[in-house]
Amino acid sequence: MTTLVRARLFHTPQSPRLEVYEDGGLAYEAGRILAAGDFERVRAEYPGAEVVDRRDCLMVPGLVDAHVHYPQVPVIGAMGMRLLAWLRDRTLPEEERLADPGYARAQARTFLRQLGRNGTTTALVFGAHFMTAMQVFFEEAEASGLRLSAGLVVGDRNLTEALRTTPERALKESRKLAQDWHGRGHLRYAVSPRFSLSCSEALLAACGELLAENPELLFTSHLNESEDEIATVAGLFPDSPNYLETYGRHGLVRRRSVFAHNVHPTAAELESLARAGASICHCPSSNMFIGSGLFPLRRHLDQAVRVCLGTDVGGGTGFSLFKEGLMAYQGQMLLADGVALTPAHLLYLATRSGAQALDLEDEIGDFSAGKAADYVLLRPPAGSTLEVVLQHSPSAEAALAAVFTLAREESVAEVVVAGRRVHPSLDSPDW
Ligand code: GUN
Ligand code: ZN
Numbered sequence: 001m002t003t004l005v006r007a008r009l010f011h012t013p014q015s016p017r018l019e020v021y022e023d024g025g026l027a028y029e030a031g032r033i034l035a036a037g038d039f040e041r042v043r044a045e046y047p048g049a050e051v052v053d054r055r056d057c058l059m060v061p062g063l064v065d066a067h068v069h070y071p072q073v074p075v076i077g078a079m080g081m082r083l084l085a086w087l088r089d090r091t092l093p094e095e096e097r098l099a100d101p102g103y104a105r106a107q108a109r110t111f112l113r114q115l116g117r118n119g120t121t122t123a124l125v126f127g128a129h130f131m132t133a134m135q136v137f138f139e140e141a142e143a144s145g146l147r148l149s150a151g152l153v154v155g156d157r158n159l160t161e162a163l164r165t166t167p168e169r170a171l172k173e174s175r176k177l178a179q180d181w182h183g184r185g186h187l188r189y190a191v192s193p194r195f196s197l198s199c200s201e202a203l204l205a206a207c208g209e210l211l212a213e214n215p216e217l218l219f220t221s222h223l224n225e226s227e228d229e230i231a232t233v234a235g236l237f238p239d240s241p242n243y244l245e246t247y248g249r250h251g252l253v254r255r256r257s258v259f260a261h262n263v264h265p266t267a268a269e270l271e272s273l274a275r276a277g278a279s280i281c282h283c284p285s286s287n288m289f290i291g292s293g294l295f296p297l298r299r300h301l302d303q304a305v306r307v308c309l310g311t312d313v314g315g316g317t318g319f320s321l322f323k324e325g326l327m328a329y330q331g332q333m334l335l336a337d338g339v340a341l342t343p344a345h346l347l348y349l350a351t352r353s354g355a356q357a358l359d360l361e362d363e364i365g366d367f368s369a370g371k372a373a374d375y376v377l378l379r380p381p382a383g384s385t386l387e388v389v390l391q392h393s394p395s396a397e398a399a400l401a402a403v404f405t406l407a408r409e410e411s412v413a414e415v416v417v418a419g420r421r422v423h424p425s426l427d428s429p430d431w
Contacts, residue, residue, distance in 0.1 A: 002029045003419065004049035006039050007059035007377060010400055013366040015352045018344035020396040026059065028373035031418035036367035054377050057413055058403065060347060061366050062121025062147075062374030063321040064354025067220070067260040067281040067310030069126040070111045070137055070150065071095045071104075075314040082291050083226040083315075091314065095129060096162045104133035108140040115146060116423035118319040119376035119412045124220055124258055124281075124310075124358055125150035127192055129163045131173045138181045145422040147374070149188040149218050149358060152177055154207070155198030167206040174210055178217055186417070190218035190258075195225075196233050196246040208250035218358065219252050223259035223280075226292045230264060244269040253278050256359050260310060261286075262300070263293040270303040279357035280305055282349070283312035284327035290315050294331045297339045308357040309349040318408075321350040325404040343400035372418045378403060379413040386411055 009024030025042035027034040027049055035042045043049065071094065078090040098104040115123055125141075127134050127150045134152045141148045154170040155163065165173075174191060182189035191207050193199045211217055224230055224243050233243050240246045244265075247253050257278040262269075273280065282295050300307050310316070311324050325346035332338030339345075355365030364374050380386035386406035393399040403411075415423035 002027055002034065002046050002049035003052060004042060004046060005052045005054055005059065005375070005377075007054040007057045008399075009036060009059045009367065010347060010396070011036070011061050011366040012344055012348040012352050013368050015348035016342065016345040018347065018397065018400065022396070023055070024059065026367055026373070026375065028419055031373055031420065033367055033369050033371050033373050035369055057377040057379045058399070060119075060376050060378065061351040062364060062376055062415070062417060063119045063350050064308065064358070064365070065115065065120045065123040065311050065319070065321055066258055066279070066308040066354045066357050067126065067283055068115070068123055068313050068316070068319070071098050071107060071128045071133070072314030073107065073111055073114065076317065078314070082228070084228050084232075086290055086315070092160060092163060096160065098128040098133040099130050099162060101132040101136055104128060104130070105136040105140065108137045112140055112144040112146060114319045116144065116415050116425075117409045117412060118321065119378075119415055120146070120319065120321060121374045121376070121415060121417045121422070122147040122354065122358065122360065122364060123149070124190060124218065126220065127151050127153050129153050129155070129165070131177065134177055138177070138187060141187055142185055145186070145417050145420055147186040147360070147364065147417060149190045151190040151192040151218075151220070153192045153194050154203060155194040156200050156203045158198045159194070165203075167200070167202040170203060171206040171209060175213070178210065178214060182214070182217060188218060190220045191252075192219075193221050195222035195229070196237065196243065197229055204247065204250045204252065208252055211251060211254075217256070219254070219257040221247065221252070221259060223247075223262050224264045224269070225261035225287075226290070227264060242266050242269050244272055248272060248276075258308070258357050260312060261292065263287055263295055265296070265299070267303075270299060270305055273305045274303050277306065280307050281310040281357065282307055282328060283310045283316055283324070284331045285317040285324055286312035286315035288327060288331065289317050294335050295328075296335075297328075297332055298335075298337045301339060306353070306357055307349070308353040320408050322404050322407045325350055329404070343397050343404060346404050347400060374417050376412060376416075377414040378407055378411050380407065380411045384410070
């Protein structure tokens, strides 16, 4: 059975150029896109398709959050601290609670529900320090239908006893989780040292060993987020020429490596990132909330470093990638050499760039035929500011700009992954 959804359709197949169909159609069957374009043209091509009329909605590809922490929902909005104090006083104590698998499962469910209701269909998730917490996470992730990559977070110094592991244990537990979950349905495994500040050379070497054993795995960590953090890492790794190289010397900087932040890079680090094809995940709301700094997007683009977008919940201020796009825009506006981000560029950052970073470009990120039918339908609540602004938008670009500025979870009407609805869930009162 072919389904044909009729809506106002936006995507960036030749990013960051915007492609818009005011009366658009997306045809798909068995979870795969057959065609996207003008509704009448697509209908003529698939006359037998079941038409789902969503002309009251805007449609965008499923959003990709390339950096978000599963255990950190309870610390969203923890004000008054910069990174290292925020970790020590609020975040790591909360993460210790995930030692209890029952608590971890409840947190996993809450977290996954928040992703779905914000239109996020794919995420690279920073996990928890406990193997049991990751087992229950992957179980819940599989049930959610979302496309998720995640891994056991590992560190063996500058962490409390409860969160510390050893290189041997990290290797053994990560290997087992990767064997059990990588490539199962929509799930993949990401090797995840917390950051060099909490890792010995031996632990980072163990991470390198895992990637060497299975190069298909993803890799994720933090990089150059705050000035205090960078100075501490320099003291811990006196032989390393820079922060990136603490990972690079263990084979951790490559395609399928995604580093969050990079607010304060050196020119040499940008060059190495570009050469390796590794990605930087820009997390603007977190950088502003924790006071880490404004992201030098221009320097990344000039050096052809791949950049994608993440919420970094709970340093970030919520799950909305639309809000994250707005924050990215505002951050660039405040920089003397900021990039003048267009709505098309924001949509690219929230969709296709994430697909590229996660090496899922052939599968998701836009509505090209053959890709998976992952999409979000947006319908502003009656009487909302977004509804009013959209009624007056003079162009498709202006409408998309209004979406990034004003659309939040209340406007996310339906979220579909591979042709299957993941939000609202069938038992939800919203449906
Ligand atoms: N660096 C190491 N751990 C974290 C974390 O949980 N959040 C952020 N923003 N930075 C980190
Ligand atoms: Zn983070």
